[in-house]
Amino acid sequence: MQRWYGKLLGFIAGWLLLRHPAGGVIGAIIGHAFDAGWLAPRRYKDHKVFGLGPEATREEIDQAYRKLISQYHPDRVAGAAPELRAQAEARAAELNAAYDRLRRGRDGRKTRR
Numbered sequence: 001m002q003r004w005y006g007k008l009l010g011f012i013a014g015w016l017l018l019r020h021p022a023g024g025v026i027g028a029i030i031g032h033a034f035d036a037g038w039l040a041p042r043r044y045k046d047h048k049v050f051g052l053g054p055e056a057t058r059e060e061i062d063q064a065y066r067k068l069i070s071q072y073h074p075d076r077v078a079g080a081a082p083e084l085r086a087q088a089e090a091r092a093a094e095l096n097a098a099y100d101r102l103r104r105g106r107d108g109r110k111t112r113r
Contacts, residue, residue, distance in 0.1 A: 006031035046098040
C-alpha cells in the first residue's frame with residue numbers, strides 16, 4: 001500500500017510556513033520523498049532488498065539471502081542470454097553488498113572472507 005500522508009502533511013506545513021501556494025508544493029515534494037523512502041536510512045533499504053522488514057532476525061536475513069543468491073547467482077544463468085546474465089550479476093552484487101552491510105552492522109565489525 002502506498003503511503004500518502006507525508007504528501008498531505010508536507011503540503012499543509014509548507015503552505016503554513018511560507019504562507020504561499022508554492023510553499024505547499026515544496027512541502028508536498030518533501031512529503032513525497034518521505035513517502036517514497038528516499039530519505040530512509042540505508043539499513044532499512046538493505047532489509048528491503050531481501051523483502052524483509054527492519055525487525056527481521058539474523059536467521060530470517062540469512063535464509064532470505066541464501067534463497068535469493070541461489071536464484072540469482074551468475075553461475076546458475078551461465079547459459080542464458082547476455083542480458084539475463086547481466087541482470088543476474090547486478091542483482092547478485094546488490095544482494096552481496098546489502099548482506100555484507102547488514103552483517104557488518106549486526107556484528108559491529110567488518111567481516112573477512
